[in-house]
Amino acid sequence: MSGFRKRCIGCERVIGTFAAIPHPVAIEVAAMSGLDFLCIDAEHAQIDRAEIENLVRASDVHHVPAMVRVPGHGQEWIASALDAGAAGVLVPRVSTAPQARAALKATRYPPLGERGVGPGRASAYGYRIPDYLKAANDSLVLAIQIETAEGLANVEEIAAVKGVDVIFIGPGDLSVSIDATGPAGAEKLDAAIKTITHVAREAGKAVGIFCPSADDVGKWTEFGISFYLLASDTMFLGASLAAGVAAARDAK
Numbered sequence: 001m002s003g004f005r006k007r008c009i010g011c012e013r014v015i016g017t018f019a020a021i022p023h024p025v026a027i028e029v030a031a032m033s034g035l036d037f038l039c040i041d042a043e044h045a046q047i048d049r050a051e052i053e054n055l056v057r058a059s060d061v062h063h064v065p066a067m068v069r070v071p072g073h074g075q076e077w078i079a080s081a082l083d084a085g086a087a088g089v090l091v092p093r094v095s096t097a098p099q100a101r102a103a104l105k106a107t108r109y110p111p112l113g114e115r116g117v118g119p120g121r122a123s124a125y126g127y128r129i130p131d132y133l134k135a136a137n138d139s140l141v142l143a144i145q146i147e148t149a150e151g152l153a154n155v156e157e158i159a160a161v162k163g164v165d166v167i168f169i170g171p172g173d174l175s176v177s178i179d180a181t182g183p184a185g186a187e188k189l190d191a192a193i194k195t196i197t198h199v200a201r202e203a204g205k206a207v208g209i210f211c212p213s214a215d216d217v218g219k220w221t222e223f224g225i226s227f228y229l230l231a232s233d234t235m236f237l238g239a240s241l242a243a244g245v246a247a248a249r250d251a252k
Contacts, residue, residue, distance in 0.1 A: 002139035004037060004065040004087055009165050011206045011226040018069070018210075018232035020045035024058035030233050031062035038064060039229055042081070043071045043092050053084035053121055060085065067141060073099060075114075078106040083120030088141025090168060095150035097157035104163040107142045109133055112163060141165050143208060143227070146196055147173035155196050159203035166227050167200040168208040169193055197223045 007014055016037040019027055022045065030038055040047060040055050047055070052068055059066035065087035070077040078089050091103040105113040117133065119126025142163065146155060147170030159167060171189060175181045180188035197207045201224045208227030209220055212235070217228060231239075 002065075002087065002135075005139055005141045005165065007036070008141050008143075008206050008227060011224075013221065013226050013228070015228050015230060016067075017230050017236070018045075019055065019066075020047070020232045020234045021237075022047045022051050022055070024054055026233050027055050027058035027066070028062060031059050031064040035064060037067060037087065039067045039069055039090055040081075040086070041069045041232065042077070043069045045234075049077070049080045052081055052086070056085045057121070065141075067143070069145075073102060075102075075106040078103065079115060079118070082107065082115070082136075082140060083118050083122050085120075085122045087139075088143065088165075090143040090145060092145045092170070093147060093151075093173075094144040094158065095146070095148045096154050097161055100144050100158050100161040100164055103144055104142060104161060107140060108137050108163060112137055143168045145170050147171075147177065149174075149177040152178065152192055152196065155199045156203075159200045159205055164205060166206045166208050167196065168210075168227065168229075169196055169225075170210055172210070193220075194223055197225055 014036040016035055016039050017030060018041045019030060019038045020041045038059050040052060042052060056066045067088045067090055068081035068086045069090040069092060070081055073091060081089055089107060094100050094103060106115060107113060109115045117129065123129045123132035143166035144164055145168045171193065174192060175185055175189045178192055200207045206227055207225045209225050210229045211217060212231050214230060
């Protein structure tokens with residue numbers, strides 16, 4: 001088992017960020033910041049399958065695990081990300097147990113799943129296929145994202161799917177889906193997050209969440225959450241630039 005997966009399923013606190021800038025330099029800069037992992041965002045950012053491999057490679061240079069948030073449930077996207085050498089995948093908008101099982105089948109080789117064998121970067125372009133096959137099922141992290149009212153309603157069945165490592169909460173989409181946006185919806189959203197976290201932890205799963213900033217990490221940790229994605233490289237870039245510009249304008 002990889003050290004990263006061991007930390008995840010052991011519910012150690014791990015801190016990552018979404019990588020949305022499609023360039024290896026941005027990946028290397030983020031990887032040198034002290035993060036535990038990166039999550040390349042192929043769902044919402046302009047990152048295609050060809051670019052994923054170079055971004056994973058850039059993260060590997062600094063020995064920082066790189067997961068990939070794939071754009072959907074498609075088996076081919078999951079396989080492509082893992083063949084590129086990703087440390088795992090984050091599968092968005094998982095709302096039912098069958099969808100969770102499909103993600104598991106796409107991530108694991110037989111007998112645990114149905115992932116196809118290919119000579120990609122992960123297996124040294126075919127030179128180390130036996131070694132990779134031996135280690136992959138135990139080493140790769142599978143995180144599935146609950147971010148819909150349907151997913152909340154089905155959380156017990158989803159959390160019961162064996163082989164899923166992390167139940168990841170997307171509070172933005174979840175708040176919209178359950179009509180809990182803005183300050184007026186904060187209590188309702190917190191209750192939903194608590195429910196997902198409690199059910200997932202009872203099922204022996206680690207729980208993750210997206211945080212725009214570190215302000216709520218202490219609160220979420222008390223809930224039982226341990227896997228964090230803080231903002232994104234673009235959000236950090238924008239916030240840092242804005243703060244620098246403001247400081248320069250206010251300088252006396």
